[in-house]
Amino acid sequence: MKYDTRPWPGDPGAAWTAAIGAPPLERPPAPDATSSFERFTELVEVEATTRFNGWMNIMLGCIGAVMLCFVGDFRSRIDELGLLRAFFLGDVWYRNAMAFAMPLFLVGGAFAVAYGPKVHARRVRRLYERARTVGIMGLAYPSGYRIPHSEETSPVSVVLEPRIGDLQAGRLLRAVSIWLAGLEQGSKAKEAFNVRLGSYRTVRTEAIFGPEAAGGFVRSDPLLGSPTPWRILLPDAKEVRAPYGHWDVLQVQVRVEAEE
Numbered sequence: 664m665k666y667d668t669r670p671w672p673g674d675p676g677a678a679w680t681a682a683i684g685a686p687p688l689e690r691p692p693a694p695d696a697t698s699s700f701e702r703f704t705e706l707v708e709v710e711a712t713t714r715f716n717g718w719m720n721i722m723l724g725c726i727g728a729v730m731l732c733f734v735g736d737f738r739s740r741i742d743e744l745g746l747l748r749a750f751f752l753g754d755v756w757y758r759n760a761m762a763f764a765m766p767l768f769l770v771g772g773a774f775a776v777a778y779g780p781k782v783h784a785r786r787v788r789r790l791y792e793r794a795r796t797v798g799i800m801g802l803a804y805p806s807g808y809r810i811p812h813s814e815e816t817s818p819v820s821v822v823l824e825p826r827i828g829d830l831q832a833g834r835l836l837r838a839v840s841i842w843l844a845g846l847e848q849g850s851k852a853k854e855a856f857n858v859r860l861g862s863y864r865t866v867r868t869e870a871i872f873g874p875e876a877a878g879g880f881v882r883s884d885p886l887l888g889s890p891t892p893w894r895i896l897l898p899d900a901k902e903v904r905a906p907y908g909h910w911d912v913l914q915v916q917v918r919v920e921a922e923e
Contacts (some may be wrong), residue, residue, distance in 0.1 A: 666906050672852035679872040685837035687829035693800050696915045703791045706916050717775025724768035733753035770875050797903050799896040808843040810857040820884035827878030835879040862906040870906035
């Protein structure tokens with residue numbers, strides 16, 4: 664796959680140079696979230712959506728059934744026009760569509776509710792295997808910069824890997840701060856950055872500042888409002904070394920031990 668290697672908007676090189684001498688960044692120890700499946704399920708919360716979506720489908724199917732009772736029966740139109748013509752040429756087309764869709768919602772919803780826990784368990788296991796093999800643990804720091812995201816805005820964070828030293832971490836955080844502050848001053852550079860990061864979502868710092876700036880990521884991070892700053896970035900197997908990507912991200916819960 665070919666990647667966009669154009670320089671990033673603004674002057675990230677100047678920001679990297681200006682960040683020389685930044686103080687070391689003290690960081691807490693990284694949580695051990697992938698040493699075992701049990702530890703993973705304890706610290707990483709994976710939202711179970713299959714059963715919830717199943718109940719929603721059942722509810723929609725029931726609502727459709729109630730509405731059909733009020734708008735009448737379309738079976739007479741099938742006898743008169745045939746199945747396909749009744750659907751497309753019936754007196755009220757959306758009534759016909761509702762009648763066809765209702766059993767699909769009910770059957771599909773019941774299936775999702777019944778098998779939701781098994782589907783969720785398999786998904787959690789797959790995420791654990793990805794986190795264990797290609798996952799990248801990192802600590803997220805808010806930058807104060809926001810980019811458009813859907814109808815709202817999304818904060819931009821700097822995610823730093825625990826493996827890098829405190830001096831490198833401090834310089835990376837300072838460089839990103841200087842660079843983003845400069846982008847705020849220019850509308851064209853800011854717009855170009857917003858579009859580019861919005862497309863990639865997660866970008867390695869060395870792809871922005873150069874090979875010396877390894878060990879961090881700049882990303883559009885809707886999760887920044889969460890109480891835990893730890894993340895596991897999950898690139899696809901083919902994108903482990905990619906400079907950027909639209910990767911899955913997991914939150915890691917930090918358990919604070921009670922003081923004795």
